[in-house]
Amino acid sequence: MAAEVEHFTFGPYKIHKSQVFYTSQLSYAMVNLRPLLPVSLLSFHLETVTMEFVLKKYFGFSAFRPYQEEVIQNIIDKRDCLVVMATGSGKSLCYQVPPLVVRKTGIVVSPLISLMQDQVMALKERGIRAEYLGSAQTDRTIQTKAESGQFDILFMTPEKACLIPTSFWSNLLKVGICLFAVDEAHCISEWGHDFRVEYKKLDKLRGVLIDVPFVGLTATATEKVQVDIINSLKLENPFVSVGSFDRANLFYGVKPFNRGQHFLDGLVREISRFVATGGPTIVYCTTIKDVEQVSKFLLEVGIKAGIYHGQMDRKAREESHRLFVRDEIQVMVATVAFGMGIDKPNIRQVIHYGCPKSIESYYQESGRCGRDGIASVCWLYYTRSDFAKGDFYCGEIQSEDQRKAVRKSLEAAEHYCLLATCRRKFLLEYFGEKISTDRCGNCDNCITSKKERDMSREAFLLMACIQSCKGNWGLNMPIDILRGSRAKKIIDAQFDKLPLHGLGKAYPANWWKALGQQLKSRGYLKETVNDVYRFISVTSKGDKFLASSTPDNQPPLVLPVTAEMVDDEENTTEQEENKTLATSEFEGFSEAERQFYQMILEERLKLARSIGTAPYAICGDQTIKKIALTRPSTKARLANIDGVNQHLVTRHGDHFLQVILQLSQQLNLTLDGEANLQTTTVRKVSPLTNVRKKMTPAKLEAWKMWHEDGLSVQMIANHTGRAAPIKEQTVIEYLLEAAQEGLPFDWTRFGEMIGLTHEIISKIQAAILKVGSTEKLKPIKNELPEDISYAHIKTYLTMQNLEKSPEAEGGAHTTEKDELINSSSDSSLPPLRTHGTPSGPVNDCRAQNHLPSVCEEELPRKHQKVSEPEEGNPIKLKATESSLVGWLKNHDEGVTLLDILQHFSGSSEDSVVELLDCLESDFFVYKKNGVYRLM
Ligand SMILES: Nc1ncnc2c1ncn2[C@@H]1O[C@H](COP(=O)(O)OP(=O)(O)OP(=O)(O)O)[C@@H](O)[C@H]1O
Numbered sequence: 007m008a009a010e011v012e013h014f015t016f017g018p019y020k021i022h023k024s025q026v027f028y029t030s031q032l033s034y035a036m037v038n039l040r041p042l043l044p045v046s047l048l049s050f051h052l053e054t055v056t057m058e059f060v061l062k063k064y065f066g067f068s069a070f071r072p073y074q075e076e077v078i079q080n081i082i083d084k085r086d087c088l089v090v091m092a093t094g095s096g097k098s099l100c101y102q103v104p105p106l107v108v109r110k111t112g113i114v115v116s117p118l119i120s121l122m123q124d125q126v127m128a129l130k131e132r133g134i135r136a137e138y139l140g141s142a143q144t145d146r147t148i149q150t151k152a153e154s155g156q157f158d159i160l161f162m163t164p165e166k167a168c169l170i171p172t173s174f175w176s177n178l179l180k181v182g183i184c185l186f187a188v189d190e191a192h193c194i195s196e197w198g199h200d201f202r203v204e205y206k207k208l209d210k211l212r213g214v215l216i217d218v219p220f221v222g223l224t225a226t227a228t229e230k231v232q233v234d235i236i237n238s239l240k241l242e243n244p245f246v247s248v249g250s251f252d253r254a255n256l257f258y259g260v261k262p263f264n265r266g267q268h269f270l271d272g273l274v275r276e277i278s279r280f281v282a283t284g285g286p287t288i289v290y291c292t293t294i295k296d297v298e299q300v301s302k303f304l305l306e307v308g309i310k311a312g313i314y315h316g317q318m319d320r321k322a323r324e325e326s327h328r329l330f331v332r333d334e335i336q337v338m339v340a341t342v343a344f345g346m347g348i349d350k351p352n353i354r355q356v357i358h359y360g361c362p363k364s365i366e367s368y369y370q371e372s373g374r375c376g377r378d379g380i381a382s383v384c385w386l387y388y389t390r391s392d393f394a395k396g397d398f399y400c401g402e403i404q405s406e407d408q409r410k411a412v413r414k415s416l417e418a419a420e421h422y423c424l425l426a427t428c429r430r431k432f433l434l435e436y437f438g439e440k441i442s443t444d445r446c447g448n449c450d451n452c453i454t455s456k457k458e459r460d461m462s463r464e465a466f467l468l469m470a471c472i473q474s475c476k477g478n479w480g481l482n483m484p485i486d487i488l489r490g491s492r493a494k495k496i497i498d499a500q501f502d503k504l505p506l507h508g509l510g511k512a513y514p515a516n517w518w519k520a521l522g523q524q525l526k527s528r529g530y531l532k533e534t535v536n537d538v539y540r541f542i543s544v545t546s547k548g549d550k551f552l553a554s555s556t557p558d559n560q561p562p563l564v565l566p567v568t569a570e571m572v573d574d575e576e577n578t579t580e581q582e583e584n585k586t587l588a589t590s591e592f593e594g595f596s597e598a599e600r601q602f603y604q605m606i607l608e609e610r611l612k613l614a615r616s617i618g619t620a621p622y623a624i625c626g627d628q629t630i631k632k633i634a635l636t637r638p639s640t641k642a643r644l645a646n647i648d649g650v651n652q653h654l655v656t657r658h659g660d661h662f663l664q665v666i667l668q669l670s671q672q673l674n675l676t677l678d679g680e681a682n683l684q685t686t687t688v689r690k691v692s693p694l695t696n697v698r699k700k701m702t703p704a705k706l707e708a709w710k711m712w713h714e715d716g717l718s719v720q721m722i723a724n725h726t727g728r729a730a731p732i733k734e735q736t737v738i739e740y741l742l743e744a745a746q747e748g749l750p751f752d753w754t755r756f757g758e759m760i761g762l763t764h765e766i767i768s769k770i771q772a773a774i775l776k777v778g779s780t781e782k783l784k785p786i787k788n789e790l791p792e793d794i795s796y797a798h799i800k801t802y803l804t805m806q807n808l809e810k811s812p813e814a815e816g817g818a819h820t821t822e823k824d825e826l827i828n829s830s831s832d833s834s835l836p837p838l839r840t841h842g843t844p845s846g847p848v849n850d851c852r853a854q855n856h857l858p859s860v861c862e863e864e865l866p867r868k869h870q871k872v873s874e875p876e877e878g879n880p881i882k883l884k885a886t887e888s889s890l891v892g893w894l895k896n897h898d899e900g901v902t903l904l905d906i907l908q909h910f911s912g913s914s915e916d917s918v919v920e921l922l923d924c925l926e927s928d929f930f931v932y933k934k935n936g937v938y939r940l941m
Pocket residue numbers: 067068069070071074091092093094095096097098099224225351373377378626
């Protein structure tokens with residue numbers, strides 16, 4: 007890292023560094039000098055100041071995951087942090103971003119050399135200056151370079167951190183250290199697994215690294231372990247961020263097995279299926295003997311499998327690791343020695359051949375799977391003898407406390423194996439997380455088929471969906487909706503917006519037809535025939551069933567598994583994992599696009615080989631999928647794809663564009679399509695279940711009281727079942743949140759209850775138009791009369807967000823005054839755009855027959871003034887790089903191409919588009935959902 011400069015010079019301007027704010031806003035200097043500076047100079051400033059810019063530039067992502075921003079901000083503010091988040095949730099970003107924002111070195115202590123090496127490789131591929139110090143480092147100059155601040159991120163082992171001379175730290179402190187992160191911080195605790203004694207000594211550095219925030223990060227820490235980490239690292243008033251442990255994209259399954267030829271044949275068959283679809287697999291064995299045996303079987307059928315265990319020499323282990331991480335071999339058979347040190351995001355299957363020694367290690371090892379969020383599978387095979395290994399695992403452990411902890415963890419692992427109920431629930435509750443549902447729908451126990459079984463949930467879904475179709479269709483339509491079809495007829499009727507859309511993907515169409523047949527024969531459904539058309543509807547018996555059901559809870563409805571269902575269910579059960587992958591992997595892909603995807607994966611592999619890195623370090627599978635679906639023809643469009651960083655565009659952009667063009671021609675695919683990749687992280691956990699997971703019990707309870715028990719907001723607020731009354735405003739917010747989460751919602755009742763009239767809506771719309779953004783409510787409220795409350799504004803915005811037209815949903819009622827206002831409509835106002843839903847079709851009243859007040863034609867004349875200055879502006883502005891950047895700066899919420907063309911009416915559309923293309927490929931401007939924003 008270069009020595010820190012005191013002043014920045016821009017032509018005649020000299021700015022002291024103190025005038026540059028390291029915040030998510032543009033710097034002081036930029037704001038003041040923007041109109042005078044060419045973009046090439048602005049870039050320097052943009053790069054130094056924004057967290058979002060760092061995220062897109064180096065990582066290619068357009069949005070932080072929920073907790074990341076807070077943790078990063080706290081680190082930048084020099085506060086100690088403890089981050090406990092699921093594997094693959096994006097913890098690393100929390101220590102990777104601050105050094106790039108504040109331009110000081112971040113120190114990261116990591117337990118394994120291989121892990122550090124992989125992370126360094128991936129960071130370098132993003133244009134980040136990263137290195138590591140540890141026994142395997144052969145370059146003796148690294149330490150000297152590091153202490154002069156030449157690296158953004160410096161990894162080191164705990165041993166190195168403790169042994170390195172104090173002069174190293176004092177030199178580095180002079181040039182600047184922005185954080186001291188301890189990754190896999192559970193190693194610090196004797197209560198956790200993987201206890202490492204050197205971790206306990208790290209606290210000594212507190213006295214050396216004064217004023218440097220310490221950050222502990224781990225994916226597996228019970229409350230006890232969290233306390234241990236805080237105490238051991240002496241974290242002072244830490245910002246603690248504990249997220250969900252749920253890995254929703256992972257399927258969990260367990261089977262007992264007997265070691266032997268027969269089982270191994272089956273296992274090899276199963277692995278072959280994954281390998282055929284390009285799904286990297288790890289097989290964890292409990293002994294080296296098993297590693298050798300399983301790999302021998304795999305090699306015999308021609309599967310290239312690597313092995314990894316503690317008795318191999320270091321070189322052989324490293325080579326095995328390298329080949330797997332770089333996609334040169336698809337299967338790794340290993341002992342737990344191949345544990346924390348894998349940073350490969352696209353592992354699709356983790357098999358445990360034998361019960362692991364603790365539930366923590368199982369969670370950690372299985373968690374290596376699907377870190378890129380794509381559906382993946384974790385199978386655990388156990389024998390009863392595995393449970394008797396407690397003494398063996400205790401080995402040489404002296405401490406009685408630790409022996410106890412080891413035994414307890416093994417017991418928990420045994421419990422997990424023998425469980426008859428939801429495995430995810432068990433795992434989450436083990437880590438202290440409560441989930442309100444008993445069935446996740448994505449583990450073997452939640453999907454097991456029987457000859458006769460309770461199909462209440464499926465019946466609920468089908469009947470509710472038929473009801474949503476309002477008796478206007480045959481059985482195929484609701485089935486297609488449940489199965490997530492995006493056929494034209496479904497899009498046209500907006501059935502893809504139904505909360506039920508896609509909830510029935512787990513079963514094929516024939517399965518649903520068989521269920522429909524049964525429900526018909528039992529009087530829950532009826533079919534009427536008109537001419538040659540058949541219409542399906544719910545009978546009064548079906549209505550009663552629906553009335554006594556909630557999305558979480560239905561009265562039992564045990565139905566026989568018919569022959570048609572048996573075939574499908576057996577298939578579903580036996581090959582659940584493959585089906586999940588096969589369907590979700592290529593959801594939304596045409597056959598040609600699927601081929602395109604496979605071919606471009608190959609190209610990425612070749613590119614990675616040629617530059618000596620891992621394919622995932624260039625970009626993740628998820629990004630490759632988006633490329634396969636959009637097939638960008640320009641660097642600007644490539645840069646726009648989530649996961650594409652600046653380094654990739656600069657270094658490999660031309661190569662990628664050439665390959666995309668060539669493959670598109672070869673496969674007869676057009677360029678520049680619109681990606682609609684909603685389902686790449688598809689999982690079998692139903693979204694309704696997720697709703698319950700996301701909503702807190704208090705919110706869900708409020709919604710139930712309102713929706714099911716018909717209570718008023720006032721009654722809910724003062725309900726006697728609650729320890730203390732809550733504010734009515736809070737209840738309203740809870741209810742709006744429930745609507746947002748997709749729970750059934752009666753907008754008419756809600757609108758009436760809060761007194762939302764058309765007149766009020768018109769006023770809110772006009773206020774929004776005047777304020778120009780919906781990001782903050784206060785400015786909107788300030789534009790409105792006293793009697794229009796935040797509840798009105800929030801309700802209106804929620805409906806907009808959910809693309810609910812107040813009229814169609816009955817969310818606003820009409821008063822005489824409303825009619826008067828509506829009759830004085832005017833068509834001169836620009837379309838209303840709300841934050842987050844920039845130009846959705848539902849807002850376009852020419853396409854939809856929705857509430858007039860949502861459309862510009864119907865806004866009252868008195869609001870016309872709002873847009874007059876723009877319209878009446880006689881000066882035709884010309885767009886240049888700096889004028890465009892300057893103007894975008896004032897539109898945080900983004901603008902459409904039309905907005906830009908209207909503002910810069912002195913420039914042609916072609917020249918504006920060309921300018922935008924340049925700005926996009928240079929990472930100044932980012933386009934999302936048709937809206938341009940400054941990065
Ligand atoms: N804001 C984001 N947007 C999109 N993807 C992200 C974001 N943050 C992280 N990721 C991706 O999520 C994946 C997992 O991230 P990361 O390796 O940081 O997880 P982790 O929590 O550190 O996992 P582990 O505990 O296994 O080390 C990576 O592929 C990473 O690129």
